[in-house]
Amino acid sequence: MDVVLLIFDRMTVLDAVGPYEVLSRLPGARVTLCAAEAGPVRNDSGSLALVADAAMAEIHSADILVVPGGPGTRELMGDESVHEWVRAIDRTSRWTTSVCTGSLVLGAAGLLRGLRATGHWMARDDLAALGATVVAERVVREGKIVTAAGVSAGIDMALSLAGWESGEEIAQAIQLLIEYDPQPPYRAGSPDQAPARVVARLTGRS
Amino acid sequence: MDVVLLIFDRMTVLDAVGPYEVLSRLPGARVTLCAAEAGPVRNDSGSLALVADAAMAEIHSADILVVPGGPGTRELMGDESVHEWVRAIDRTSRWTTSVCTGSLVLGAAGLLRGLRATGHWMARDDLAALGATVVAERVVREGKIVTAAGVSAGIDMALSLAGWESGEEIAQAIQLLIEYDPQPPYRAGSPDQAPARVVARLTGRS
Numbered sequence: 001m002d003v004v005l006l007i008f009d010r011m012t013v014l015d016a017v018g019p020y021e022v023l024s025r026l027p028g029a030r031v032t033l034c035a036a037e038a039g040p041v042r043n044d045s046g047s048l049a050l051v052a053d054a055a056m057a058e059i060h061s062a063d064i065l066v067v068p069g070g071p072g073t074r075e076l077m078g079d080e081s082v083h084e085w086v087r088a089i090d091r092t093s094r095w096t097t098s099v100c101t102g103s104l105v106l107g108a109a110g111l112l113r114g115l116r117a118t119g120h121w122m123a124r125d126d127l128a129a130l131g132a133t134v135v136a137e138r139v140v141r142e143g144k145i146v147t148a149a150g151v152s153a154g155i156d157m158a159l160s161l162a163g164w165e166s167g168e169e170i171a172q173a174i175q176l177l178i179e180y181d182p183q184p185p186y187r188a189g190s191p192d193q194a195p196a197r198v199v200a201r202l203t204g205r206s
Numbered sequence: 207m208d209v210v211l212l213i214f215d216r217m218t219v220l221d222a223v224g225p226y227e228v229l230s231r232l233p234g235a236r237v238t239l240c241a242a243e244a245g246p247v248r249n250d251s252g253s254l255a256l257v258a259d260a261a262m263a264e265i266h267s268a269d270i271l272v273v274p275g276g277p278g279t280r281e282l283m284g285d286e287s288v289h290e291w292v293r294a295i296d297r298t299s300r301w302t303t304s305v306c307t308g309s310l311v312l313g314a315a316g317l318l319r320g321l322r323a324t325g326h327w328m329a330r331d332d333l334a335a336l337g338a339t340v341v342a343e344r345v346v347r348e349g350k351i352v353t354a355a356g357v358s359a360g361i362d363m364a365l366s367l368a369g370w371e372s373g374e375e376i377a378q379a380i381q382l383l384i385e386y387d388p389q390p391p392y393r394a395g396s397p398d399q400a401p402a403r404v405v406a407r408l409t410g411r412s
Binding site: 120150184 | 394
């Protein structure tokens with residue numbers, strides 16, 4: 001089973017690595033990170049690079065496509081060659097997925113029109129503008145299209161996908177292997193839960 | 207503030223990237239990934255490489271040291287030059303931390319003797335053999351030494367550390383930015399919670 005992760009300059013690396021750590025453990029998974037060109041790709045803060053082992057042009061199909069998010073999605077949203085590639089891979093895929101603002105890329109490629117979808121909570125208006133019906137859920141499945149909320153939500157999305165694809169017992173074994181028994185020290189992981197001053201700090205509306 | 211992550215062949219990449227995504231957002235953070243040599247470093251499954259931007263020999267101090275885990279810790283446990291480096295960095299650090307089997311490396315370097323510590327649930331016996339008092343907790347703090355349970359626990363550890371280092375409001379803002387409101391699809395993230403057959407699948411004791 002071919003799992004393809006699209007990476008790009010100024011991605012948010014946990015968006016990609018959360019699903020990677022789950023999906024790479026699926027039975028028979030062959031994972032490929034690809035980018036515009038093969039080679040190192042820097043993340044949003046610039047202090048970490050992942051290596052793309054393939055160029056997008058070398059990848060013609062995927063069983064599972066994962067599009068992570070990050071500030072760099074702004075460039076991808078305006079890049080028609082990326083949209084064409086995403087649509088071409090989607091025509092071959094069993095699952096087309098996104099994490100965080102990766103849903104803006106699926107949306108820009110026209111894959112979310114009329115569908116329920118999610119993404120980073122700060123990007124909901126942008127997502128709606130692309131024709132999606134935005135819902136404030138952590139993981140949203142519409143047929144084979146699966147979108148996840150911000151950054152860390154990719155772990156939840158990938159575990160759900162693991163269960164749909166390979167069955168509950170394998171998904172649970174992966175969850176146990178990555179010891180995903182989350183115990184956040186604060187209740188601050190969504191704009192509904194976080195203290196108002198913390199939300200204001202990020203939105204600039206204080 | 208200098209944050210240093212040690213990476214190595216056959217690491218588990220989420221062990222490193224979970225804390226990275228949190229700690230890189232601390233005010234004034236300068237993050238460096240280092241390894242035996244600068245350049246690409248492959249993970250445990252071989253299908254992902256992170257780039258080390260520095261060689262260990264170039265790094266002489268850190269405010270926060272993070273040692274991730276993975277199968278490759280076996281080699282590090284027998285490498286005295288790594289232990290010396292870890293001890294040298296620890297002498298300069300405000301925080302010396304590990305995720306998953308990274309605690310075996312801290313233990314092999316002699317830093318956990320007589321201390322409470324944690325690590326991946328499948329490595330508890332190995333951790334005890336290094337002189338630590340193993341506790342089945344997600345994040346364990348002993349002064350400036352902080353150890354986390356398996357893989358995904360590094361996110362919880364780093365958020366706690368963010369709060370201790372930079373205050374609760376900043377830690378909460380980071381949690382909100384990475385939308386860390388976990389909703390695992392299964393109750394299977396620890397050996398106590400997971401169905402017995404799932405635990406047996408990993409331990410080989412069925």
